[in-house]
Amino acid sequence: MSSPEKRIQELHLTLPPAPKPVAVYKTAVKMGHLLFVSGHGPLKADKTMITGRVGQDLTTEQGKEAARQTGLAILATVRETLGSLDKVKRLLKTYGMVNCTDDFLDQPKVINGFSELMRDVFGEDGVGARSAVGHNSLPGNIAVEIECIFEVEA
Amino acid sequence: MSSPEKRIQELHLTLPPAPKPVAVYKTAVKMGHLLFVSGHGPLKADKTMITGRVGQDLTTEQGKEAARQTGLAILATVRETLGSLDKVKRLLKTYGMVNCTDDFLDQPKVINGFSELMRDVFGEDGVGARSAVGHNSLPGNIAVEIECIFEVEA
Amino acid sequence: MSSPEKRIQELHLTLPPAPKPVAVYKTAVKMGHLLFVSGHGPLKADKTMITGRVGQDLTTEQGKEAARQTGLAILATVRETLGSLDKVKRLLKTYGMVNCTDDFLDQPKVINGFSELMRDVFGEDGVGARSAVGHNSLPGNIAVEIECIFEVEA
Numbered sequence: 001m002s003s004p005e006k007r008i009q010e011l012h013l014t015l016p017p018a019p020k021p022v023a024v025y026k027t028a029v030k031m032g033h034l035l036f037v038s039g040h041g042p043l044k045a046d047k048t049m050i051t052g053r054v055g056q057d058l059t060t061e062q063g064k065e066a067a068r069q070t071g072l073a074i075l076a077t078v079r080e081t082l083g084s085l086d087k088v089k090r091l092l093k094t095y096g097m098v099n100c101t102d103d104f105l106d107q108p109k110v111i112n113g114f115s116e117l118m119r120d121v122f123g124e125d126g127v128g129a130r131s132a133v134g135h136n137s138l139p140g141n142i143a144v145e146i147e148c149i150f151e152v153e154a
Numbered sequence: 155m156s157s158p159e160k161r162i163q164e165l166h167l168t169l170p171p172a173p174k175p176v177a178v179y180k181t182a183v184k185m186g187h188l189l190f191v192s193g194h195g196p197l198k199a200d201k202t203m204i205t206g207r208v209g210q211d212l213t214t215e216q217g218k219e220a221a222r223q224t225g226l227a228i229l230a231t232v233r234e235t236l237g238s239l240d241k242v243k244r245l246l247k248t249y250g251m252v253n254c255t256d257d258f259l260d261q262p263k264v265i266n267g268f269s270e271l272m273r274d275v276f277g278e279d280g281v282g283a284r285s286a287v288g289h290n291s292l293p294g295n296i297a298v299e300i301e302c303i304f305e306v307e308a
Numbered sequence: 309m310s311s312p313e314k315r316i317q318e319l320h321l322t323l324p325p326a327p328k329p330v331a332v333y334k335t336a337v338k339m340g341h342l343l344f345v346s347g348h349g350p351l352k353a354d355k356t357m358i359t360g361r362v363g364q365d366l367t368t369e370q371g372k373e374a375a376r377q378t379g380l381a382i383l384a385t386v387r388e389t390l391g392s393l394d395k396v397k398r399l400l401k402t403y404g405m406v407n408c409t410d411d412f413l414d415q416p417k418v419i420n421g422f423s424e425l426m427r428d429v430f431g432e433d434g435v436g437a438r439s440a441v442g443h444n445s446l447p448g449n450i451a452v453e454i455e456c457i458f459e460v461e462a
Contacts, residue, residue, distance in 0.1 A: 023416035024423035025438035029400050031341075031459055033185075036401040039439025092183050093190040095301075097441055100291055107293045108177035115178035130179035131193025131301045133251055134291030137408055137442030139415045147403075147439045151185055187339075246337050247344040249455075254445055261447045262331035269332035284333035285347025285455045287405055288445030305339055 001123045004085035008075070011120055015072050016043045018080035022139075028081045033089070035150040037077060039097075041142035042069035051141040055104030058143055063098060066143035067113030074114075074146065075121065082152060089151040090125035091118050097145045099138040107132040114146055155277045158239035162229070165274055169226050170197045172234035176293075182235045187243070189304040191231060193251075195296035196223035205295040209258030212297055217252060220297035221267030228268075228300065229275065236306060243305040244279035245272050251299045253292040261286040268300055309431045312393035316383070319428055323380050324351045326388035330447075336389045341397070343458040345385060347405075349450035350377035359449040363412030366451055371406060374451035375421030382422075382454065383429065390460060397459040398433035399426050405453045407446040415440040422454055 002010060019040060021027055028037045042050035054063035079085050096111030098104070111132035118126035128148075138145050156164060173194065175181055182191045196204035208217035233239050250265035252258070265286035272280035282302075292299050310318060327348065329335055336345045350358035362371035387393050404419035406412070419440040426434035436456075446453050 023420050023438075023440070024427060024435060025402070026435055027437070029437045031400055036437040036457075038401075038437040039441065092185055093192075094179070095439075097439075102290045102444075104291055105294050107291070112177050119178060127178060127180055129181070129183045129190040129192040129301070130177075131249075131251075131299065132177070132293060133193065133289055133299060134293075135441055136256075136290040136410045136444040137412055137415070139440060139442075140413050145439065145441060147437070149190075246339055248333070256444045258445055259448050261445070266331050273332055281332060281334055283335070283337045283344040283346040283455070284331075285403075285405075285453065286331070286447060287347065287443055287453060288447075290410075290444040303344075 004088060004121050007121045013072065014045060015076040016045045017047065018076040019043050019073055027077045030081065030152065033151050033154050035152045037074055037148050039145045039147040040070050040073045041145055042066040043073040044069060049140060049142050052143050053099050053101060054110060054143060055101035060106050060109055063110035063143055064113035067111050068117050070144050070146045071114040071117040078150065087153045088122060091122060091128035092149045092151050093128050094130040094146060094148040096130065096132040097135045097138060099143050100134045104134060107134055110144065158242060158275050161275045167226065168199060169230040170199045171201065172230040173197050173227055181231045184235065187305050187308050189306045191228055191302050193299045193301040194224050194227045195299055196220040197227040198223060203294060203296050206297050207253050207255060208264060208297060209255035214260050214263050217264035217297055218267035221265050222271050224298050224300045225268040225271040232304065241307045242276060243307065245276060245282035246303045246305050247282050248284040248300060248302040250284065250286040251289050251292060253297050254288045258288060261288055264298065312396060312429050315429045321380065322353060323384040324353045325355065326384040327351050327381055335385045338389065338460065341459050341462050343460045345382055345456050347453045347455040348378050348381045349453055350374040351381040352377060357448060357450050360451050361407050361409060362418060362451060363409035368414050368417050371418035371451055372421035375404065375419050376425050378452050378454045379422040379425040386458065395461045396430060399430060399436035400457045400459050401436050402438040402454060402456040404438065404440040405443050405446060407451050408442045412442060415442055418452065
């Protein structure tokens, strides 16, 4: 399989600009082989976010698209932090949060939008441990927020 | 104290079948001495899940039982991943999520169902750092979802 | 910049008594260079907690004050665990949970109460990766719950 950076090209993926922190934090922090990535939202190329509550304002499919877009934003952060996505060894763990109604139950399908993207880019190394859960509210009404930990070159 | 595998026997615990991923993730990922365990639900031996909202469909005690069952599912995953529970050094950190009403406030009592099981099996090494919180919705309406990190033999 | 312990003095900060576990867990667990800190609430010097739902019972500013108080409680735990705050190298990752109404969207402003305190005490090393999210319910109706991971001396 191609390197992650080549995969980005082959898949014709367009990463949004690497997001800037909206408060007192860093978008990612590296310690040894671990890269802790902050909670990211579905940032689009035009710098706006996909907002709305899944199960009310957004369908499951639209939520999944938001999770994919969140993945693209995270890739932008990882590339900016490490210099290249080729320094990623694998995705260790994902925590996927869905802004949803109390009766929405398909969080795993939504977060798959992120997880399928990671598998597309990193292959089997892009499939890690994961939780997918519902939240009654997320910052700025973003549809999805995802944080994760990568294993990277030291 | 006996080894964890012996404790399982002494306590007459029955683990459910190790759960299969329901989406694009692995149920656990090992990196060095760290084992990242995915969010698990209260999987029963018959492969069904304990579902319902605590404070509405389930009592605190029933929620606690669901957390204990989630622990049994996690033990099944850890055994399958490592080959034996005896390779666990200790539980480092637990994140316990309770599917509950807005006015339910006893998440720590619920998640104790998991934590007491871990203490039963691993002794004092089964007591780690922990958060216990409420969620408005969890996948498939499971009553409890728990993710955790173990320290294991490299 | 002064050491963290000197900063505590210079800023005239008063830490609450280090909290005791309210259930089956430890308030912090150290493994090598990592210190996993359990979910803490806004414990005050009089040992009561700041309670209430942000967006309903508490304003954003009051929620932020609760997050700062949660930070003081975490500092008390870290000092008790390590013997001194000077053994902290940096804050790696924060997960900040806000007990809030479904339409409250300013979680980052609330959790800044914690993050600004960490920056005041540890300088730039107090700024790590972070997620800030809403929850429909937290234990005992506490306004904020925060867990985090520090890099510490081994």
